[in-house]
Amino acid sequence: MKVIYVDRTDSTNEEAKRVPFFHGLCIVAREQTGGKGRRGRRWLSKRDKGLYVSFILERPSRNFGISSLAFGYSTLKALLRFGDGFYLKWPNDVYINGKKIAGVLPELCRDRLVVGIGINLTYSKEELSSFPVPATSLRVEGIEFDRDELLSLLHREVVKVHSLLKEGNFSIEEFERHCPMIRREVKVVEEGNSYVGRALKVDTDGALIVKTEEGLKKVFAADVSVRER
Ligand code: BT5
Structure with missing residues (x-):
């Protein structure tokens, strides 16, 4: 090294x-x-x-x-x-x-x-x-x-x-x-936009797939946190 x-x-x-x-x-x-x-x-x-x-x-x-x-x-x-x-x-x-x-x-x-x-x-x-x-x-x-x-x-x-x-x-x-946020309810904050949904999986291109009320979203660059109830 x-x-x-x-x-x-x-x-x-x-x-x-x-x-x-x-x-x-x-x-x-x-x-x-x-x-x-x-x-x-x-x-x-x-x-x-x-x-x-x-x-x-x-x-x-x-x-x-x-x-x-x-x-x-x-x-x-x-x-x-x-x-x-x-x-x-x-x-x-x-x-x-x-x-x-x-x-x-x-x-x-x-x-x-x-x-x-x-x-x-x-x-x-x-x-x-x-x-x-x-x-x-x-x-x-x-x-x-x-x-x-x-x-x-x-x-x-x-x-x-x-x-x-x-x-x-x-x-x-x-x-x-090793990523416990998968299959949990999450809050996604993208530039000027935020929404909630369930993190379903990570796609082969690295995007996070989130199921929201409006359908599936592909998240590339955002801050995502688990929603504690
Ligand atoms: C990162 O960005 O987490 C990437 C950090 C990479 C740092 C290394 S150090 C060696 C190399 N040289 C560099 O100049 N960078 C790399 P991001 O996900 O954007 O997180 C940044 C956010 O984490 C900040 O906006 C703060 O909220 C928080 N933060 C800043 N410093 C921190 C620290 N030391 N520990 C924990 N959180 C921190």
Whole structure:
């Protein structure tokens, strides 16, 4: 495993777009000043409080649509080696106990696929209380970990899933198995539009299929949450 460690950067995804291509290379930062989420959102990245890593991978000729799901799944698999209770939230989050602990941001750039992964490691409850969404860290969940071991497990899972994607063999059913929102009542918030329905399944192109009063909807980019009764 080849790793470039940087002290501080705007975003490890941006760093990964700037360096020469090398399949499997990962960039790790202690701190990000402009950590990115999806659609222009931010990823809070305080110094040494999280793992901020981006993997440089061969650009797949197909299946980019399911890469958020697929690499969310890799992140889940790596975390499950340290403890139980982690699950996936469509399309790209890892949760535990109803709180977000990790997020994934895949981006295509020229010759490469950059997969950025952020995992909250040592934030305290107080620090997390100011986050815009219910969030947690491995420390708060009482899960012991070793940073280097986590990185190397993550690397292994990311490279494995990348090969599956390339061959068209990533199993959507495996994703669904770890995604408890499937078959539950959900609220979907799309740009300027929100509705409720039942999440039926994830389609082969990565879209979430939701059954609403007006019929089936295919959800590509939205925030979806389970409706608690
Ligand atoms: C994500 O976006 O969850 C993708 C996060 C990817 C971060 C990694 S870190 C290494 C690499 N370099 C980068 O610049 N990015 C990647 P999204 O689903 O859009 O979620 C973003 C939302 O999560 C924000 O709008 C907040 O509500 C919330 N959030 C921000 N920081 C958080 C954190 N540290 N923990 C939990 N939730 C957070």
